[in-house]
Amino acid sequence: MSAKGSSGLIAVTCAVIMVVLGVLVSGEGLTGPDALADNWVRRTFGADTDLLRLLVLPTEAYVLIPVACVAAGVCLLGRRRPEAALAVVGPLVAILANTWVLKPLFDRWKSTWLAYPSGHTVALVAVLTVLVLLARPGVATAVIAVVGAVVLVSVTIGMIGLGYHYLTDVVGGTLFAIAAVCATWESLSWAVRRRAPAPSDG
Template identity: 50%
Template sequence: MRVRQQGITAAACVLFALVLGLVHAGERVPSDLDDAAWSAVDGWPHGVLRALVLPTEPYVLLPVLAAVALWCLRAARPGDALFVVLGPAVAVAVNTWVLKPLFDRWKGDTLVYPSGHTVSMVATLVVVAVLVDGRARVVTAVVGVVLLACAAAGMVGLGYHYVTDVVGGAFFAVFAVLAVRGLVRSRRTRPDRGR
């Protein structure tokens, strides 16, 4: 993805995530869309729902990120390895400590917008998509959409999140990772003024 395309995509994603968050800020009840999503997965077996959520878990995502970072280092791409570490870390940190308290959306006694599970998984997928080219990028995007749909069903069915939390988390993760990519890239290409 070209730098300009990344910038436009990032801007559109953060705008959508912020607008969706403002629409549901301070809510403690589901929207009509959230109710419809819940109805679609209500009654699915617990084991199936739990399996659908697995791709969002840290014990799945952290080894993937470690493997991608090692691959970057072996390929003599230290800037990309830094991006692999910083992209998801920044996304999760900002989501947890800034956005969730800012939007103040609750499900039971938990802040839920944007979904942290979703931010973690989508951030990882975006990192991979940015680092690969051509057909591999298309495959990553398709796999990502399927995983996101499955994870959304699992999280909604288990009562972790409303579907709007998942959508907002996905858009925010795309923005955050692309923003970090831009910062890492600009730092690498900045001329050394000390020489």
């Protein structure tokens, strides 16, 4: 089954797991897995803030916005309007919902900011999920997924090392971004199907 074909199921599954994890860490500080990840990152990378900031770079808006715009442009050139809309709307929905709904709802703090789900992660994974959905099934999808996973691991190390987020914040952000983009794709696909003319009986 393709990623597009199973996007509804993926969205629901990721959303449920994200909510369960959020309930478990709501209002909490460092959990067991968070402590293990934090200790490993600090032992391995120490105080090399230059490297850690470099690892977090893919989450910056000036990196992600051009990627999303290029993806949308390519889709428009190929007359794939629903996919072009997904490239813009999917990440936007994920980021806004996370910032204005989920973070206040789960109320988990890291220093002086709300931390769950990680906004850095939501932005990055939302764009990566769009790229996976837009890619031709096969090698291209696999390559994007593998490269995306490597980038996500690197970003996770950077955010933990810089004290931006706990590991569980990143997991929650990943799950929500996937859920939001897949749900957006399902909504766009439904709208396209509804507007499509009914087949003629003649």
